[in-house]
Amino acid sequence: NAGVMQNPRHLVRRRGQEARLRCSPMKGHSHVYWYRQLPEEGLKFMVYLQKENIIDESGMPKERFSAEFPKEGPSILRIQQVVRGDSAAYFCASSPDGITDTQYFGPGTRLTVL
């Protein structure tokens, strides 16, 4: 009964490098959400995806950030040319359908940009 899995749990990158964060939803869940939590702040919605489709990316920064959820494999949040301000905890959540009230969260990936 595996929950939502995220890896890596900790990621260190230098400015200008790329960061790839992975999320495997719970078994049977086809809806994935990404959130970012900056220090001392709440979780900020970034993007909502279904298999092979981006449904709502209104919370994604316009540049350098992208997300995908391919037919096979985990969802990927990709950050190109990272800057110090990208340092945060990134959480993935999944749900069995898009209108359910409960999203199940993974443990998060803590990204540190040096």
Next chain:
Amino acid sequence: DQQVKQNSPSLSVQEGRISILNCDYTNSMFDYFLWYKKYPAEGPTFLISISSIKDKNEDGRFTVFLNKSAKHLSLHIVPSQPGDSAVYFCAARNTGGFKTIFGAGTRLFVKA
């Protein structure tokens, strides 16, 4: 633009007493409200929710109250236990919307 506000960053309560965590929202389109609990180095876990057609929902030691006219909700934990010490996030969404908007969280300390 903070649509969901948790104005108390922290709260300290004695074991056995009641913990009351408060949350205010500004968007009148929100019709579903949730509370999540988060321990350090873990993701948030769903605790309890309430629909806007209700004003109270209870689950064991946890009760959520909703005052729509005041755009205010609160989470009551009674009796509080040391294991309840965590960060509690209030969240809101509107039917048909995909976004869940989170507050900044309140850190609860329950002293033994």
